[in-house]
Amino acid sequence: MKGKVSKMMIEDWEIGALYWNCLQRANGDEAIAVQKVREKYWESFVKNENVDLTIVLGTTLQHHNKRAPNPYVIISVVPTPHEPQMSLL
Template identity: 50%
Template sequence: MTELISEAHNKAICTSLAVFKATNIIDFKIEQVAREWDAKKIAKLDEERKQMNLFKQPEDPFEVVNKLPYKFSYVLEDNQGVHSKMMIEDWEIGQLFWNCLARHEGNEAKAVEDVRKKYYDDFAKTKDLYLFLGTSQLHHYVSKNPFMIIGTFHPKVESQLSLF
């Protein structure tokens, strides 16, 4: 991670996307966050959308998706023994939460436990897990660690037969 962060902060290199394999996934954190979007931000986005063309109203209505009431993160260790906490910003983890919530008829405790089971017990402990990392323009040069997890990948391990 140290090398990736250094490359991200270096304006000559400016690494903003990477595939990363942690040496060890130590923990999976689940934190409650605000349940509603900031009304001022939503209004600003709607106004900006309307300003795209002054003479034509947008054909698609402005729809706000449900806000995920939890933040999910991995605590991981890299090949230098450095520990990092990295937020998972992948839409798939959010959709998994909503699907689990529906399956458990609104029971959030069971839904987040299912998310933990999939991302920690399954992905992190039984799979060959790789993380797709990305930065945001806002935090790229100023954040201590500008990377967040934007996806996961766990290639299927297939045994190969030896001909010799």
């Protein structure tokens, strides 16, 4: 992988709700719940060629006051369905 790799916190309520539902189904096992959330996002958005994934970034006052090296957080993840373009040739 080229470039700089970084991790960002996700503040999106939908992923939080997905996590809590997965945690309940996993009988409180956090590792299983996190794995299920990752699988859901990977299968539904990353591997799906018919979906573009838009990530909306924002900042919080809390991070600006601390002069954090990366004050940005993911405030929303928006899957946008699309139809693949037909071949031009």
